[in-house]
Structures are given as C-alpha cells and as structure tokens.
Amino acid sequence: MTNVTIGAPPTDKAMAAEKRPATRSKLSRQRLRSAWIFLTPMLIVLALVAGWPLVETIYYSFTNASLSNIAGAEWVGLRNYYEYVDYGDGEGEYFGLFFDSQWWNAVWNTVYYSAISVSIETVLGLVFALVLNAEFKGRSFVRAAVLIPWAIPTIVSAKMWAWMMNDQFGILNDMLMTVGLISAPVAWTANPDTAMWAVIIVDVWKTTPFMALLILAGLQMVPGDVYEAAKIDGIHPVEVFWKVTLPLIRPAILVAVIFRALDALRVFDLIYVLTPNNTDTKTMSVFAQENLFQFDKFAYGSAASTFLFLVIAMITLLYIKVAKLDLGGGR
Amino acid sequence: MPTAVKKTGFYALVVFIVLFSVFPFYYAILTSLKSGTALFRINYIPVDFSLANYTNVLTNGVFPLNILNSVIVAVTVVVISLFLAVTAAYALSRINFRGRGLLLLTILAVSMFPQIAVLAGLFEMVRWMGLYNSLFSLIFAYMIFTLPFTVWVLTTFMRDLPVEIEEAAIVDGASPFVIVMKIFLPLMWPALVTTGLLAFIAAWNEFLFALTFVANNDTRTVPVAIALLSGASEQEIPWGTIMAASVIVTVPLIVLVLIFQRKIVSGLTAGGVKG
Incomplete structure (x- = not known):
C-alpha cells in the first residue's frame, strides 16, 4: 500500500x-x-x-407517493418539481421544488457551508501537512494526535461541541471571555448569526486531519533532491514552497478538495444533531429527509433527493475527468 | 529571522495542532467524570472523579443493548463486505476481461453516492422485505458504502503484487478460487485488516440509515442512541451521561486507530475514503 x-x-x-x-x-x-x-x-x-x-x-419524485401509501403512488409527471396553478381569473401561482424558497434556502446553506468549510480545511490541512512533513522531535506523537478527531463518530463530535458551545456553561464562551474576544456569552448553535459558523467549526475540527493526511501523502511524493537543489541555489524557503512544492502537490490537493466537497454537499448528521430544526443551517439532505419522513411529503422529498443526486453526479464526473483516472487497465 | 525565534514559532504551531485535535475529547472525558452541579463549573484540569455517569448509562436503560447492536451490525458488515470484495478484487485486478474499466468506474461512482439519494427507495425496499426495525436492514444498507470502498482498495493492493506469485499455481492447474484462497489471502492480511477496520468505523458511525430504518429503542445503534439521549424533562439535557456514553463508544475506536495508525493512513490515501 x-x-x-x-x-x-x-x-x-x-x-x-x-x-x-x-x-x-x-x-x-x-x-x-x-x-x-x-x-x-x-x-x-x-x-x-x-x-x-x-x-x-x-x-x-414523479409520483404523489406519501409515507403511508408508497405502494399506491400515482404518476404525476413534473408536478413535484414544477407546477403552475391557474386561479382562473388570469392570476396563477407556481409551485414545486423549483419555486420553493425553503428549498433554495437549503441549497444556498449547503453551498455556503461546503465552500467555506472546505476552503478552511484545505488551508489548515496544508499547514498541518507541512508541519507533519518536517522532521522534529515528537512527530509521531503529533501525527497520532491529529488522527483523533477523524476517529471520533460525527454524532459524538456534534454532541461534544454542542456542550462546549453551550451558552451558559460552555467552555468556549469561557475561553473567549477570558481572552477578551467576546464580552457576553454567545448562544453559538441557536443564534442565527453564529449557527452556521458553529457547524463549520465542528466540521473543520473533524475533517482537517483527513485533509492533512491526503496532502501529506502528496508531500511525501516530492523527491528530496528538489529541496536539496533549491537549498544549494540559495532560494528562500517561502519561494520554494510557492514555486516548487505547491505546483507539485496541486493534484493531491485538488483530489482531496473534490472528495471533501462531495462529502460536504451531502452533510446530514452533523447539522441534524448540532442545530436541529434550524432554517439557518438546514442543508439539502436535511430538507429531503424532513420531507420524506417527518412532513409526510414522500414524493417531494424524493424530488429533493434526486436533485441532490444530480448535483453530486456532475461533480463526480468532474472528479473523474480531473483525476484522469485510467480505468481501462493500462490502456 | 533568528533560528531561535523560528524554532519557537514552529513549536508553538505544533502545540496548537495538538491542543486543537485533542482538547475537545479531553474535555468530554473531563465532563463525563463530573456529577451533579459540578457539571456547571468550568474546569480546565480534572478535579472531579465521579463514575456516576458511567454507571448510570451502563445500568439504566438500553444503552448496553445499543452497543451490542452496533457491534453486531459493524462486524457482520465487515465480514460480508470483505468476503464479497476479495474475490471481486481478484477478478478486477488479475483477470483481463472486457468491460472491466466500466465496472471499476461504476464501483467508484457508487462510492460517491449521496446516501439521501437512495434513502426513499431503500426505505420502501426494507419495508417490503419486512426488515424495518431489524438490524438486518442496516447490515444490508451499509453495503452501499463499505462494498465499493473495500473492492476498490483491495483491487489496488492486489494489482501491485508481482505476477510470479500466481504463475506457478496457474501452471500447476490450480483453479482461480484455490489461487485466491491459498495464494492471495495469506499475502493480503495487512490490506484486509486496514480495509476491515475502515469499514468497521464507517458502519459504527453511520447515522442516517440507522435513524430511518430503526425506530425501536432496543434495536437502535449507538450513534442514534446518543443523539436521542434525553433527560427526565425536555429542558434538562443530561450532558454528563451523554459525554460518558460518547467516551465509551469512542475510546475503542481511538485505541484501534492509534494501534493501526500507519496502515490506516495508507488505506485512506489509497482509497480516498471519506472521514
């Protein structure tokens, strides 16, 4: 391996x-x-x-299935996605997923969450990887420590952080107030301004190790004599990083980013547990699950699921193209 | 910049990384050892050592049963997916046939499926098969993420083994099944341990299917049980108990991960599995 x-x-x-x-x-x-x-x-x-x-x-997604009557579902065409109801007096209204502001809110939340958390994880993962790639005392200990967040189940990390972010007894507020960054306790998971950031913080904590390990694997592929040569030529380490290391590990970073993005776009458990029933953090998966099993709108939830599947399928195709996978078995 | 400053800066970064990674779990352990009102005093170092939360979660309610359910599901999923994957990986890595590229592409695509995309169809199927509320529904459903991943990693591993190892057996007229069992299996245990462990962790942590296909307290798995742990009243979230339960289900994973550290890292990078 x-x-x-x-x-x-x-x-x-x-x-x-x-x-x-x-x-x-x-x-x-x-x-x-x-x-x-x-x-x-x-x-x-x-x-x-x-x-x-x-x-x-x-x-x-093309039927009127409900949770209690899935078997008796009848074909309704595109009605779950798009429907124009004419009120007869020249007035009418559009219905369906494409016209549902809650759905577009969920789409926006998902995109926002994915873009920000994956960006932070990439930068932080790169920093972690560079540190782990350096030779220093206790490196194996640090490498082991970094794996811990990855090993912790998502539900457990959500609960752990929910407790740390507790508005009254949370240690996070205590820390930030001691340092003087905030003057009054913040209700991290309930406040509309911070709820999404609470989710992002937990996600960054949990998945930066994964990012770091993938980038580290790329870093270790860079031959040592590249650095030797740069050192002999007297090139500044920062310049070596930008001009030599980064271009060489770009493929590894790109693949890691796409993997993480695919994962972030389908996020469910973290949001469901950390910020339940919160429209500020509701993502596409949560929206679909709610409609399927809580609101008894099985067909509508299926339409949302199908939409999400199409988005992820397109990104997967992009990944296969970018990674230039050679699936023909050598040729 | 003087080297001393650089060195201090570097070690400050190292300390930050370690604290960042370890502190939340450390704090969960700290919380789990507090009982009563001690919970509402914030400490950075351990001062309380009460095991009340642990005895509470292990003796009251169905949590021990939930742990057993998780063990049964995860172990069965690992065994079935490894068995199916070893033979499939042999075919995909050592035998040249038409359509192999397409097959590998399909397997890769399935590994990136969003779970929510199959949830509605799988739910109806589980109900139709009469598996709703039973652990079999989870064992069945978890194949969607463990199988593609194990096949993929084992295929990568097998393809890197030299040609010579099976040449003699082929000349001797050994059947492909014998070749897999007698020649490849003994060589593959490191890969099997890695993929098995990663599949175990994935099955152990899964939440969405477990939440949807099981609605019975006795048949729930650990993640759902922890998510739904509640106190005597709505307002009273039993943080101490939740943290004790969290520590109980996480410590074995952390121990396993630390023991098999190197293998896991290589397995992760070979398979690009999600965290």
Missing part, C-alpha cells in the same frame, strides 16, 4: 502472459468465466442496495 494517488488506476502486468495468443485458450476462458462468477455476488448486492433504490427514488 505504498501507492498514494487516490483511486490509482488498476493496471496489470499480470495480464502479459495471458495476452499471448498461444495461451489464449482453455486456461484463459476458464479464468474469464471465474472472473464473472467472482463478480456476480458483489454486483447483485450493489444493484440491490444502490441501483434499484436510486431508480425508485427518482420514480417516486
């Missing part, structure tokens, strides 16, 4: 022998057959757990 490029393309030297025409015989046919026998169980499970449910979700 020395490979550090994410999603390294499976190439195969192992196939060299098989490609020779002489051996392309009974043996290779037998291997081909067993390949499919090996793959079938996994493919069936994936089809059942991912493929079919996705098709169903998309289907429900």
